[in-house]
Structure formats: C-alpha cells, structure tokens
Amino acid sequence: xxxxxxxxxxxxxxxxxxxxxxxxxxxxxxxxxxxxxxxxxxxxxxxxxxxxxxxxxxxxxxxxxxxxxxxxxxxxxxxxxxxxxxxxxxxxxxxxxxxxxxxxxxxxxxxxxxxxxxxxxxxxxxxxxxxxxxxxxxxxxxxxxxxxxxxxxxxxxxxxxxxxxxxxxxxxxxxxxxxxxxxxxxxxxxxxxxxxxxxxxxxxxxxxxxxxxxxxxxxxxxxxxxxxxxxxxxxxxxxxxxxxxxxxxxxxxxxxxxxxxxxxxxxxxxxxxxxxxxxxxxxxxxxxxxxxxxxxxxxxxxxxxxxxxxxxxxxxxxxxxxxxxxxxxxxxxxxxxxxxxxxxxxxxxxxxxxxxxxxxxxxxxxxxxxxxxxxxxxxxxxxxxxxxxxxxxxxxxxxxxxxxxxxxxxxxxxxxxxxxxxxxxxxxxxxxxxxxxxxxxxxxxxxxxxxxxxxxxxxxxxxxxxxxxxxxxxxxxxxxxxxxxxxxxxxxxxxxxxxxxxxxxxxxxxxxxx
Numbered sequence: 001x002x003x004x005x006x007x008x009x010x011x012x013x014x015x016x017x018x019x020x021x022x023x024x025x026x027x028x029x030x031x032x033x034x035x036x037x038x039x040x041x042x043x044x045x046x047x048x049x050x051x052x053x054x055x056x057x058x059x060x061x062x063x064x065x066x067x068x069x070x071x072x073x074x075x076x077x078x079x080x081x082x083x084x085x086x087x088x089x090x091x092x093x094x095x096x097x098x099x100x101x102x103x104x105x106x107x108x109x110x111x112x113x114x115x116x117x118x119x120x121x122x123x124x125x126x127x128x129x130x131x132x133x134x135x136x137x138x139x140x141x142x143x144x145x146x147x148x149x150x151x152x153x154x155x156x157x158x159x160x161x162x163x164x165x166x167x168x169x170x171x172x173x174x175x176x177x178x179x180x181x182x183x184x185x186x187x188x189x190x191x192x193x194x195x196x197x198x199x200x201x202x203x204x205x206x207x208x209x210x211x212x213x214x215x216x217x218x219x220x221x222x223x224x225x226x227x228x229x230x231x232x233x234x235x236x237x238x239x240x241x242x243x244x245x246x247x248x249x250x251x252x253x254x255x256x257x258x259x260x261x262x263x264x265x266x267x268x269x270x271x272x273x274x275x276x277x278x279x280x281x282x283x284x285x286x287x288x289x290x291x292x293x294x295x296x297x298x299x300x301x302x303x304x305x306x307x308x309x310x311x312x313x314x315x316x317x318x319x320x321x322x323x324x325x326x327x328x329x330x331x332x333x334x335x336x337x338x339x340x341x342x343x344x345x346x347x348x349x350x351x352x353x354x355x356x357x358x359x360x361x362x363x364x365x366x367x368x369x370x371x372x373x374x375x376x377x378x379x380x381x382x383x384x385x386x387x388x389x390x391x392x393x394x395x396x397x398x399x400x401x402x403x404x405x406x407x408x409x410x411x412x413x414x415x416x417x418x419x420x421x422x423x424x425x426x427x428x429x430x431x432x433x434x435x436x437x438x439x440x441x442x443x444x445x446x447x448x449x450x451x452x453x454x455x456x457x458x459x460x461x462x463x464x465x466x467x468x469x470x471x472x473x474x475x476x477x478x479x480x481x482x483x484x485x486x487x488x489x490x491x492x493x494x495x496x497x498x499x500x501x502x503x504x505x506x507x508x509x510x511x512x513x514x
Contacts, residue, residue, distance in 0.1 A: 008286065008325035012296050012314055014054050015322040023051050025448060030327045033452070033514040034284050035060055035316060036114035038340035057316045061152065061309055064116035069148040070105060073098075076141045080224035083137065098137035099371075102144060104356040106370045107363075109148075110339045111351050115312075119151040120144070121335065122283055124371060125378040127162045127194060131371045134170040136225040140371055143167035155276065155306040156254055159195060160261045164217050164251065166228045172376070175228050177215045179236040187211040189376060195264060197278075201271040206243060212236040213249035213260040243267040265306065273298035277311060285321060286329045287382045293320055328452030328513040331382045334368040334394070336514055341398055344450065347405050358400070366393040386512065398506040406499050439477050439487055443468050446501060451510045460508075468501045 017023035028047045032039035035057075039047070047056055075083070075098055086093045109117040124147055131140045143165055150158035162168055163186065169175040172186040187210040191202045216235035220228055230251070240249045242263060252259040257266075265272060277297040278289055285293075297311050304310040315321055332340070338359050342348075348355055363369065367390055373379050386394075443465045448454040455461045469477060476487040485491075505511050 008290065008320060008323045010319040010323040010325075012293060012318040012320055014317045015319045017051060017053065023048070023053055026327060026453065027053070027322050029449065030322070030452060030514075031056070031060075031316065032114075033336070033340055034118075034321075034330075035312075036118050037110050037336065038343040040343065040346055053322065054317045057313060060115050061313055061316075064114060064119070065152050065309060067113060067116045069145045070109060072145070073101065073105075073141060076138055076145075077227075078138050079226040080136070083225070095135060095137060099131055099140060100360070102131075102137060102140045103360055103370050104353070106144065107335075107339070107356050107359050108351060110335065111343055112349075116148060116151050119308075120147045121370070122280075123147045123151060123158075125373055126279065127158075127168070128373050128376050128378045129167045129171040129371075130373060130375075131167070134167050136166070136170075138225060139165075139167040139170065144371065152309045152312065153307065155301075155308055156261065156265050159190075159264075160251075160254055160259075162194075163190065163214065163261070164228075164230075169217055169228050174214065175218050175220070177211060178218055178234040179212075179215050182208070182211040182215055182236065184208060184211040187214065190264075193377065195272050195275065196268060197271075197275045200275065201268050202243070205241065209240040209242045209249070210260055212238065213240050213242065214251055217251070269302055269306075270298065273301040273306070277301055280311065280315070283381075284315065285326055290320070324453075328510070330514050331385050332512055332514045333379070333381060333385055334363040334366045334390075334397075335370070337394055337512070338362055338397055338401065340514070341401055341450075345401065345405055347401065358404075362393070362397040362400070366390045366397065394512070395507055398511075399503060402499065402502050402506065406495070439469060440465055442489070443501065446498070447505070450502070450505050451508065452513050453510065455508075455510065464501060464504055467504050468497050471497045471500070 015021075025044060025048065028044050029039060031047075031053070032043065050056060075086070078086075083095060083098065086098075087095075106117075106120070110121070124144075127147070129143055131137075134140075146161055146165055150161065163174070168186070172189055173183045174186045177183040177186070184207055187207045190210065191200075191207065192198050196202060213236070216230050216232060217228060218234050219231035220226055235250060237248065239246050242249055242260065245263070245267070247258045247263075249258050249260045249263060251261070254262045256262060274294060278294045281289055281294050281297065297315060300314050301307075301311050320326070342351070342355070342359065351359075360370070367374075367385065368379060444454065444461070447461070447464060455464060471493050472487055472491070476485065
C-alpha cells in the first residue's frame with residue numbers, strides 16, 4: 001500500500017502546471033476520484049486539452065451548486081397509513097421496497113452527477129441517521145433532499161435545518177424532548193459529532209442546557225410518520241446558561257441572538273471551523289491531518305460566513321491537493337470501489353435498474369449501506385474498509401462488474417478499449433498505428449488509468465505485461481522478426497487481453513486506493 005500524506009508539505013497556493021509538474025491523466029483521475037466518482041473518457045480528454053486545473057475545479061463546483069435536488073417521489077410526504085395502504089394494494093410494496101427506492105436513487109445520483117452527490121454521501125456520514133431506526137421512507141427522502149440542498153451551501157443553516165428534520169428528530173429522540181423531560185441525545189451529538197468534536201469547547205452543563213433550548217419539536221398531531229412540528233407548550237421557556245452566557249435560548253432562527261445554533265457559531269466559530277475543515281481534509285485529502293492546512297481552510301470558512309463552497313475551491317485548486325503524496329493516499333470505500341469502476345468503464349449511462357440493485361447489494365454486503373451507517377458515529381473509513389471478510393467481497397464485486405460488462409457488451413468492450421485515450425495518455429503514438437513492442441506502452445497506459453499511481457515496481461509491471469501478452473505468440477510483439485502478423489489494437493483477441501488485464505488489476509493492492 002502507498003503511505004499516507006504525512007510528508008505532503010505543499011501549500012494551499014493554486015497548482016499551476018509546469019514542465020516539472022505537468023497536468024496529466026493521473027492528476028485528472030485523482031481529482032475526479034476524490035470530488036466525484038471517477039471520470040469518463042470524455043471528461044479526461046477534455047480536461048487534458050483544457051490544461052487548466054483551477055478552471056476545471058471552478059466548473060465542477062459551479063455545476064454542483066447549480067444542480068437542484070432530485071424530484072420528490074410520489075411517496076415523499078406519505079404518513080404510515082398511506083404506506084400501509086400501498087402495501088395492502090400490492091404486498092410487494094412494503095416499507096423496504098420504498099426505502100430501497102430511495103437508496104437506488106442515491107446510487108443513481110452518484111453515477112450521473114459529480115461533486116454535489118459526493119458531498120451528499122459525505123454529509124450523510126456526518127449528520128448521521130439510520131433509516132432502519134426511523135423506518136419512514138418519507139423521512140428518508142426528506143433527509144436526503146436536505147443533504148443535497150445544503151451540500152455546498154451555508155453550514156450554519158445546514159446545522160439548524162438538520163436538527164429539526166423528522167429523520168433526525170426521531171433518530172436522536174428529539175421528538176421526545178419536552179420541557180418536563182428534556183432528552184439530551186441530540187444536544188450531545190450536536191457538539192460531539194456535528195460541530196465541535198469530542199470534549200472540545202463544551203461541558204456537560206452546556207449539553208444539559210442546550211437540550212432544554214431545543215425542546216418542543218414533538219408535535220405529530222397523532223399522525224404516525226407525519227410532519228413533526230413545534231409545540232410551544234412543550235418548550236422549556238426558562239433562562240439557560242450555555243457557554244457561560246445566559247438567555248432564554250431556543251430554536252428561533254439564525255437571525256436571533258438567542259437562537260441556540262446562532263449562539264454556538266458566535267461563541268465557538270474557530271472550533272467549529274477547524275473541526276469541519278479537519279473532516280473535509282481527511283475525507284478529500286488524507287487520513288492524516290495537516291493541521292496547518294486545516295487552519296488555513298478554517299480561516300477561509302470563517303471569512304466566508306461558513307459557506308462550504310469557498311473552502312472546497314481553495315482546497316481542490318491547491319498544490320497540496322494535487323501533490324504526489326496525496327494521490328493514492330486513501331483506501332476506497334465500497335461505494336468508491338464499485339461506483340468509480342462502473343463509471344470509468346463507461347458501463348451504462350444511465351444505469352439500469354438491475355445495475356443499481358447490484359451496486360446497492362454489493363456495497364451493503366461489504367459494509368456501506370447508503371442512508372444506514374453502522375451507528376451515530378458513522379463509517380470510520382480507510383483501513384476499516386479492509387478486512388479478510390470484506391476483501392473477498394471487494395474482489396468479487398469488481399470482477400462481477402467486469403464479467404457482466406464483458407458478457408453483455410463484447411463489441412462495446414472492444415470499442416471501450418479502442419476508445420480509451422491511449423493516444424493522449426502515452427506520448428509518441430496514436431491508437432491504431434501502434435504495433436509490436438509498443439504493447440508495453442498500452443499496458444502502462446491502462447495501469448496508469450485505473451491505478452492512482454500506476455505500477456511503480458518494475459517486477460509488478462512485468463507481471464501485468466506478461467498476463468496481457470500471453471494471448472499471442474511472442475513473435476507477434478517483435479516487429480523486426482518475420483511473423484505472419486504483428487500485434488495491434490485491431491486484433492480480434494485484444495478484448496480478451498484487456499479482460500485478463502482488468503481482472504488482474506482488480507486483485508492488486510494498489511487498486512484499493514484512490
């Protein structure tokens with residue numbers, strides 16, 4: 001495995017391509033693997049031709065900001081009676097059916113969109129809820145819609161809105177938080193997991209008093225799985241002491257100085273900014289945090305009134321993000337592994353229902369069921385994704401994608417191979433003019449395309465080359481020899497060669513990295 005980025009000493013200054021540090025396929029795929037779920041061949045070629053990483057980052061962020069949340073399904077605001085009536089009409093349409101519809105939509109969005117949905121996944125593992133806990137498919141949709149809406153926006157408003165979302169109210173018992181019996185679950189996680197970090201700038205009294213400030217969001221009007229609204233009669237209408245200041249704190253809206261969320265961001269802005277930027281850094285750059293870089297990001301966060309997009313622009317454009325030490329420094333999550341490979345193969349666009357079900361099932365099997373993290377702390381990621389039990393599932397899942405693609409699309413598979421930007425990836429030749437000994441250039445181009453740093457070890461490269469070449473006699477690769485035919489990309493057996501190489505790549509440790 002490649003080491004983490006603890007040796008990454010590059011700054012947050014914008015990366016400008018040079019002869020010594022060129023803009024290339026490795027950096028383009030690095031950007032797309034981190035901020036989206038891989039790049040198509042067209043995106044790689046366009047980015048190479050543009051040769052302007054900062055402009056590409058601006059485009060990806062602007063595109064994400066402009067993308068509206070997905071359309072609401074017909075059941076987006078149903079209550080439990082309506083779901084039960086639907087099941088009575090069709091026994092296959094039970095609660096799990098609708099929850100899986102929501103999960104498939106999320107997988108679909110990963111494959112069709114970019115940064116907005118990468119961040120939606122990130123925030124779902126930050127503001128954690130578990131849909132198997134609150135059960136309502138409507139709450140699931142409303143929560144997911146909220147994640148998409150705020151993905152790159154105002155983090156303060158995000159915190160405010162997520163706290164009174166139905167999914168979160170039920171998940172952390174906010175719907176039981178009354179003036180006579182304050183429930184501290186959400187208040188504790190608000191500080192410990194969502195804004196400040198464990199034991200960082202708050203004490204037990206702050207939790208107790210904050211729980212009182214967010215009482216009252218308990219009104220259901222006796223409609224199971226219906227809207228949960230504020231009941232002023234259940235609000236603790238007393239003075240509270242939070243962060244050493246007293247007021248009748250409550251959920252009044254961020255324009256009020258007595259709003260408990262506004263108070264948090266006023267009194268603890270540096271701590272909040274450092275904590276959130278630290279999480280963004282470890283997710284997008286490296287599991288080992290560079291505190292100096294994070295501090296600079298945090299200042300950008302504060303300066304821009306806790307808008308998320310400016311922090312990401314600064315980070316993704318930087319020399320630090322594109323430094324060689326950052327490339328291949330993170331272990332792929334199950335979603336990264338399958339969705340990115342699916343997209344880089346240009347398997348299906350748009351994906352079919354069968355493919356969505358397959359991807360959902362396989363990511364769930366090896367530990368990452370979307371909208372249902374393992375607990376309130378979420379998936380811890382990186383090395384936790386690799387275990388003896390999960391590793392076999394990772395290999396088999398990627399191989400299944402390759403097998404299905406090859407079995408269903410042998411002609412398309414050949415088109416995919418010839419369509420790869422090998423002529424752009426490997427200097428000195430164009431796709432269909434190479435022959436003979438240039439096979440090593442093709443193999444290197446493919447390895448560089450699917451592995452973050454290619455294969456730097458010559459022995460490992462020679463092994464991959466031998467697997468690719470074994471389909472034809474050695475003299476096919478010797479242009480100076482007398483042979484009935486020389487190897488080219490047009491030979492009928494070339495798709496089989498690439499199938500063997502991709503199957504080999506699947507099992508390489510380097511393939512588990514992004």
